Amino acid sequence: xxxxxxxxxPAVLMEEFSRAATPEEVIAVRSRLPRLVKTLSDxxxxxxxxxxxxxxxxxxxxxxxAAFAEAELGAPPVPFAFLALGSQARAEQTLATDxxxxxxxTDPPAGTEAAAEEYFREMGRxxxxxxxxxxxxxxxxxxxxxxxxxxxxxxAWKDYFTGWAALT
Numbered sequence: 001x002x003x004x005x006x007x008x009x010p011a012v013l014m015e016e017f018s019r020a021a022t023p024e025e026v027i028a029v030r031s032r033l034p035r036l037v038k039t040l041s042d043x044x045x046x047x048x049x050x051x052x053x054x055x056x057x058x059x060x061x062x063x064x065x066a067a068f069a070e071a072e073l074g075a076p077p078v079p080f081a082f083l084a085l086g087s088q089a090r091a092e093q094t095l096a097t098d099x100x101x102x103x104x105x106t107d108p109p110a111g112t113e114a115a116a117e118e119y120f121r122e123m124g125r126x127x128x129x130x131x132x133x134x135x136x137x138x139x140x141x142x143x144x145x146x147x148x149x150x151x152x153x154x155x156a157w158k159d160y161f162t163g164w165a166a167l168t
Contacts, residue, residue: 010036010040010053010056013029013032013033013036013053013057014056014057014060016029017029017057017060017061017063017064018060018064020064022068023064023065023068023130023133026061026064026065026068026130026134027130027133027134027135029061030057030061030134030135031134031135033054033057033095034095036053037050037053037054037095040053051087051091051092051093051094052091054093054094054095054097055084055087055088055090055091055092055093056091058084058088058093058097058131058136059084059088061130061131061134061136062082062084062101062127062131063082065126065127065130065131066082066123066127068126068130069122069123069126069127070123072126073119073122073123073126076105076119076120076123077108077112077115077116077119078105078106078107078108078116079105079106080103080104080105080106080120080123081103081104081105082101082102082103082127082145083101083102083103083104083145084100084101085100085101085102085143086100086143087100088100088101097136098136098137098138098139098140099128099131099132099136099137099138099139099143099144100139100143100144101127101128101131101143101144101145101150102143102144102145102150102151102152103120103123103124103145103150103151103152104152104153104154104157105120105152105153105154106153106154107153107154107155108153113153116153117151117153120145120151121146121148121151123145124144124145124146124147124150124151125146127145127146128144128145128146129146
């Protein structure tokens with residue numbers, strides 16, 4: 001297995017994510033992650049490095065899925081960011097982790113808010129669905145871009161942060 005690791009390294013895994021041409025190919029690449037993690041663990045790799053790898057794989061899968069969603073839906077109406085939350089954002093993911101993500105988009109021009117909201121909600125549904133198919137279960141608490149609460153324009157996020165800061 002260590003000899004195979006030389007040819008199938010974390011760098012190769014990341015390259016495969018970036019080259020995947022379909023969501024199904026991303027899912028297939030993600031399915032190889034447990035074996036790579038086991039091989040790294042058995043060879044004495046440190047747990048912090050492994051959790052960074054697992055988190056980087058989730059980042060790479062999410063980025064590809066967002067690109068596929070954009071290709072299906074057309075150009076986004078305004079700039080956006082697909083956000084990692086929780087253990088993924090801290091680069092501490094394990095193989096037994098759920099999704100924690102969000103979608104933030106620029107406030108759309110007046111009169112286009114409903115269309116932008118629908119576009120990004122559909123993007124969130126697609127990306128989170130593909131992530132679930134790839135082995136990232138839905139968040140029991142609903143902290144996912146497929147949840148309208150976590151798929152919001154910048155002004156709503158500013159209101160969230162203002163409210164959270166007021167709680168401290």
